[in-house]
Amino acid sequence: MPKVIPVSDELSQPFWDAVNQRRLALQYCTACQKLQYPPQAACQVCGSADRLEWRDVEGKGHIATYIVIEDGRLNRRMPDQPYNLALVTLDEDPTVNFYSNLPGVPAYQAPVGAAVELTFEEVAPGQLIHEWQVVK
Amino acid sequence: MTSSNDFRWRRDTDGLGVWEHRGKVAIAGYGHSPVDRRWDGVNLDATVGAYTMLAIERALEQAGVTIDQVDGIVCCDSHIAGGSGGSASQWAPRPYFDPPYDTEYGLTLVNAQWLINTMGFKNVRFAPTGVPTIGEMMGMASQAVGDGVCNTCLVIYPTGNLEGRYRRGGENADDYARGARQWTVPWGNHGGNDFINIFPHNQYCLKYGGEHDDLAPFVINQHKNGMLTPWGFNYNNGIEPISVEDYRTSRYILNPLRIWDCDRPVNASAAYLFTTAERARDMKSQPVYVLNHSQHNFRFRTTQPDLDEVEMWTDRQAARMYEGAGLGPADVDIFNPYDGYSIMTQFFLEGFQWHGVKRGDAFAFYAGDISVKGPHPFSSSGGNLGNGRTRTAMYTDSIEQLRGTAGDRQVTVRAETALCAFTTPSSGGWLMLGKHPS
Numbered sequence: 175m176p177k178v179i180p181v182s183d184e185l186s187q188p189f190w191d192a193v194n195q196r197r198l199a200l201q202y203c204t205a206c207q208k209l210q211y212p213p214q215a216a217c218q219v220c221g222s223a224d225r226l227e228w229r230d231v232e233g234k235g236h237i238a239t240y241i242v243i244e245d246g247r248l249n250r251r252m253p254d255q256p257y258n259l260a261l262v263t264l265d266e267d268p269t270v271n272f273y274s275n276l277p278g279v280p281a282y283q284a285p286v287g288a289a290v291e292l293t294f295e296e297v298a299p300g301q302l303i304h305e306w307q308v309v310k
Numbered sequence: 311m312t313s314s315n316d317f318r319w320r321r322d323t324d325g326l327g328v329w330e331h332r333g334k335v336a337i338a339g340y341g342h343s344p345v346d347r348r349w350d351g352v353n354l355d356a357t358v359g360a361y362t363m364l365a366i367e368r369a370l371e372q373a374g375v376t377i378d379q380v381d382g383i384v385c386c387d388s389h390i391a392g393g394s395g396g397s398a399s400q401w402a403p404r405p406y407f408d409p410p411y412d413t414e415y416g417l418t419l420v421n422a423q424w425l426i427n428t429m430g431f432k433n434v435r436f437a438p439t440g441v442p443t444i445g446e447m448m449g450m451a452s453q454a455v456g457d458g459v460c461n462t463c464l465v466i467y468p469t470g471n472l473e474g475r476y477r478r479g480g481e482n483a484d485d486y487a488r489g490a491r492q493w494t495v496p497w498g499n500h501g502g503n504d505f506i507n508i509f510p511h512n513q514y515c516l517k518y519g520g521e522h523d524d525l526a527p528f529v530i531n532q533h534k535n536g537m538l539t540p541w542g543f544n545y546n547n548g549i550e551p552i553s554v555e556d557y558r559t560s561r562y563i564l565n566p567l568r569i570w571d572c573d574r575p576v577n578a579s580a581a582y583l584f585t586t587a588e589r590a591r592d593m594k595s596q597p598v599y600v601l602n603h604s605q606h607n608f609r610f611r612t613t614q615p616d617l618d619e620v621e622m623w624t625d626r627q628a629a630r631m632y633e634g635a636g637l638g639p640a641d642v643d644i645f646n647p648y649d650g651y652s653i654m655t656q657f658f659l660e661g662f663q664w665h666g667v668k669r670g671d672a673f674a675f676y677a678g679d680i681s682v683k684g685p686h687p688f689s690s691s692g693g694n695l696g697n698g699r700t701r702t703a704m705y706t707d708s709i710e711q712l713r714g715t716a717g718d719r720q721v722t723v724r725a726e727t728a729l730c731a732f733t734t735p736s737s738g739g740w741l742m743l744g745k746h747p748s
């Protein structure tokens with residue numbers, strides 16, 4: 175069940191480096207005291223680039239809602255269909271959200287509202303992605 | 311050629327007040343080509359280029375304007391279904407034909423310069439490049455005519471479709487996700503307004519109660535209206551109306567999004583003639599007047615827009631449009647929001663509070679009488695769902711309703727103002743039209 179492999183760029187390199195060390199590090203604006211994900215060149219609230227730093231987050235979240243991809247367009251994911259695609263909000267700041275395939279949860283059975291925690295999945299040798307699993 | 315960026319035309323911030331050209335710009339004619347499911351790669355009478363020329367001829371004929379009188383052309387590069395690659399979006403490379411089909415232009419692409427060369431426009435002084443989609447082009451032309459940048463301006467919207475499954479191939483066939491796709495594609499979101507809107511739609515159902523299939527009456531009504539629309543795909547291709555049962559048993563794409571929630575890509579073109587209200591009065595057909603245009607391009611704050619964001623965005627769109635038009639929800643007779651996935655339309659209906667519909671009320675409204683002959687003729691055009699993905703039905707229906715020429719679709723309620731759009735919750739534009747200039 176191969177996933178599509180993310181390719182880092184100058185902006186995202188620190189993020190993926192952290193993921194490959196099994197950490198979730200998000201941009202944080204020290205002026206606005208606000209987390210930001212996905213990474214951007216500047217803080218989207220105040221526009222400042224030099225007040226952005228990388229900050230590890232705890233990796234706790236909740237499932238806001240989910241869909242089941244039955245007829246998607248990605249060649250590499252066709253064998254996985256149907257599969258869950260959940261929207262996970264970060265507990266530290268619920269306005270920051272992530273996608274997740276909820277590893278271990280059968281399609282159509284995602285528990286909306288449930289707590290999830292960070293995990294990692296290898297999608298290519300040496301390349302992890304951040305995932306979320308339901309807290310037992 | 312000037313670029314669209316050289317001309318300050320957008321009304322895309324809050325609090326701009328009443329539009330300075332309110333009622334002083336008019337649409338004097340429109341023209342539609344036939345609407346085919348696909349171009350077959352062979353028939354040169356049915357290319358996007360040939361269809362665009364036909365649509366232009368019809369718009370000019372309706373307005374009683376000659377080619378030499380046209381001094382503005384606002385035409386975006388055509389939108390081919392399958393823009394992200396693969397067989398669905400690649401006609402070339404192949405041997406080309408004789409002029410004017412000796413390049414990709416005219417076959418699957420159209421732009422102002424190709425039209426000027428091919429149709430022999432001699433007096434065009436405004437033909438910007440880098441033009442956005444029709445939701446914004448209508449505003450761009452309105453502002454250009456109002457400002458006197460041009461006087462008689464065509465807005466042209468070509469939309470193409472070729473053989474092959476929709477947006478398979480290209481970067482969707484890639485094993486790697488680059489750029490913005492690195493944040494979505496590894497988990498299966500290949501991008502598009504289906505993904506953008508399905509999560510807020512699910513949150514909507516959770517927050518206000520209701521289920522996805524409560525959209526059925528709306529989708530079915532779009533098909534019914536499409537069957538009453540002689541220039542649409544469904545009307546001309548024997549597409550049978552669907553039932554609640556058909557809808558509820560149709561296959562899922564992104565569960566709960568069903569196939570009938572999606573519009574059908576088509577090969578077609580449409581043209582609209584904008585001019586000053588003053589000139590329009592002497593033209594061949596009854597003009598309708600532009601009361602305001604507005605645009606928006608809201609930035610996602612994180613990976614996926616949520617319901618709160620979508621509701622805030624649509625509230626702001628409504629505030630901008632109503633302020634600029636000097637009108638309120640109760641003043642809008644005809645309402646043709648975008649339906650290029652059925653799941654986004656309730657956000658517009660509630661944001662603009664048409665017929666008093668407030669947040670969370672859309673499904674109950676859909677369950678009532680929304681037929682064109684009833685008291686709440688919602689989306690009288692049938693939109694993309696009823697006409698194919700031309701993205702122009704909302705505009706043409708609005709013009710026809712105000713003129714009283716909508717035929718079997720003509721509403722029985724008052725039809726003196728019309729609000730229409732091609733927009734998503736995050737980006738696009740709105741147009742307010744009036745039967746009268748004030």
Ligand SMILES: [Zn+2]
Nearest residue numbers: 203206217220
């Ligand atoms: Zn900041």
